[in-house]
Amino acid sequence: MFYDLNIPWTSKDDPELARTVAFLEELGYNVVALNQTIAGKIPSNIAGIANSIPTKPFPNHASIRFLRRVTIVLDDPSQNYGLASLSNNFDIVAVRPTDEKLLLQACTSLECDLISIDMSVRHPYHFKYKVLGQAISRGIRFEITYSASVNESNARRNLLSNAAALIRATKGKGIVISSEARKAMLCRAPFDVINLATLWGLNQEKGKDAISNGPRSVMIQAKIKRQSFRGVINVVAGGGIPKPASKEVAKTTISQKALVKRKAEAGDNDGAAVETVKDSPQPAESAKLDGEATPGQSSENRPSKKQKKLEMRAAKRAAAAVAKGLSGSVGAE
Amino acid sequence: MVRVKQRYLLFTILYPSGPPTGSTITGSKATQSMTFHSPSSPNLNRASLASLIRSSISHNFGDWGIGQCGGFAVKYFSPATSTGILRITRDNYRTLWAALTYINEFHGQPAVIKVIRVSGTIRKAEHEAVKVAEEAIRRVKKEAIGVKDGQGVGDKKGVAGIFAGSRTAAQVATVIDEDEDDGMVVDIVDSENDDDDDDDD
Numbered sequence: 001m002f003y004d005l006n007i008p009w010t011s012k013d014d015p016e017l018a019r020t021v022a023f024l025e026e027l028g029y030n031v032v033a034l035n036q037t038i039a040g041k042i043p044s045n046i047a048g049i050a051n052s053i054p055t056k057p058f059p060n061h062a063s064i065r066f067l068r069r070v071t072i073v074l075d076d077p078s079q080n081y082g083l084a085s086l087s088n089n090f091d092i093v094a095v096r097p098t099d100e101k102l103l104l105q106a107c108t109s110l111e112c113d114l115i116s117i118d119m120s121v122r123h124p125y126h127f128k129y130k131v132l133g134q135a136i137s138r139g140i141r142f143e144i145t146y147s148a149s150v151n152e153s154n155a156r157r158n159l160l161s162n163a164a165a166l167i168r169a170t171k172g173k174g175i176v177i178s179s180e181a182r183k184a185m186l187c188r189a190p191f192d193v194i195n196l197a198t199l200w201g202l203n204q205e206k207g208k209d210a211i212s213n214g215p216r217s218v219m220i221q222a223k224i225k226r227q228s229f230r231g232v233i234n235v236v237a238g239g240g241i242p243k244p245a246s247k248e249v250a251k252t253t254i255s256q257k258a259l260v261k262r263k264a265e266a267g268d269n270d271g272a273a274v275e276t277v278k279d280s281p282q283p284a285e286s287a288k289l290d291g292e293a294t295p296g297q298s299s300e301n302r303p304s305k306k307q308k309k310l311e312m313r314a315a316k317r318a319a320a321a322v323a324k325g326l327s328g329s330v331g332a333e
Numbered sequence: 334m335v336r337v338k339q340r341y342l343l344f345t346i347l348y349p350s351g352p353p354t355g356s357t358i359t360g361s362k363a364t365q366s367m368t369f370h371s372p373s374s375p376n377l378n379r380a381s382l383a384s385l386i387r388s389s390i391s392h393n394f395g396d397w398g399i400g401q402c403g404g405f406a407v408k409y410f411s412p413a414t415s416t417g418i419l420r421i422t423r424d425n426y427r428t429l430w431a432a433l434t435y436i437n438e439f440h441g442q443p444a445v446i447k448v449i450r451v452s453g454t455i456r457k458a459e460h461e462a463v464k465v466a467e468e469a470i471r472r473v474k475k476e477a478i479g480v481k482d483g484q485g486v487g488d489k490k491g492v493a494g495i496f497a498g499s500r501t502a503a504q505v506a507t508v509i510d511e512d513e514d515d516g517m518v519v520d521i522v523d524s525e526n527d528d529d530d531d532d533d534d
Binding site: 150185 | 350369392433437438444448
């Protein structure tokens, strides 16, 4: 699965956007986020802006999954951006800080999923791990967009230096690469992008993560933040006639999984506080989340079973040894 | 003496804004995959491709880049399928690959080079080329059937509608039925066998 989390949205009838999406499908991308950029104050009719992207924008590209993304350009540190209200309307909320102070603010306190730094211009400050590491530990990732560098020589130079600096400062963790392509010709195939990432200082494996697993975790985390209780507990099974016994089991396993995933936040609500979240847009999606929940849960159960087995075996062996010892001593006598 | 290790890059040229002017096969702008996988213009041959790639290397990586990976060779290029194979020493293939990625036009026509496979032997690269071409034809046929079924229905045509303009779906379907693609596959296989012989010598 390959992701491109940044395709600027224009309108449904724009032939260039349709062509870009078709070209991305041809190149082998599976998930595309359509991005709307908002500069300055967040308008009050944000739901209307979000709904300008239909749920199925390009029905003839069935193999691509579309996400709605918003990017807020931060330019005033004193302004309170109501980012929490955005997450109800968009799949991914990204911020683009314009100076060092705002970058610090975005890394430490803002409720966003992705920090997108403009890589095509020169920044008068250095990226520091102390600042960026805080964002990484909160699960926020950094975006590098490559399409400006394909077209323009100056942007290419800046991208090379900025991306190398960012990758050095983050130690290659928490990087997401996307295109931000306004034209089809600015997109590149996933493996070509991975090769470009090796020029910036990511190795092949981390480069691949930056275009497949990294964006995926951004998507999933944004979804969990939006749909679950405090980003910890989500009831994934919806509908049907509830069976009291099995429900009890489901509750415990979900809370167990959540506890493992978010130890820090799980402190203040125990397994008893299971919150029902009532917005599951598509049953298929909730089923997917369910599927994702199972591996973690099974891996949790496995060690205890194994341990039991080992204990049993050890006990048997001990019993056999004792028996043998007895018979041996009898034989010696 | 240690053998010089090489890498063979199998690449294909995609045309994001439709077939280039002067390409040999016309009327094949029917389905989505065919619009992007257009035949290249006849002026694009092994020598001109090499000089274009070399200029991209020198633009992006300077004299050092040319010194490192100027020794690449275009082992094979077929304008009919816009597919080719490059040979480069193993240490420098990433630089050459990046130079390919940064190419965005051929003779003023927007173009994107996609590397399909990096291989240690030319034989594997050829096998992959044949496989990819067969897969492409299977897809085009499938899409063509889709176009036929949905006669006049816009959404079945996909992006083809953007390029085909006034052409109706029925017309498009008849164009595809001419089966010129099968000739293309045979063409690849033949020329690649020739290439293989060259390499063995």
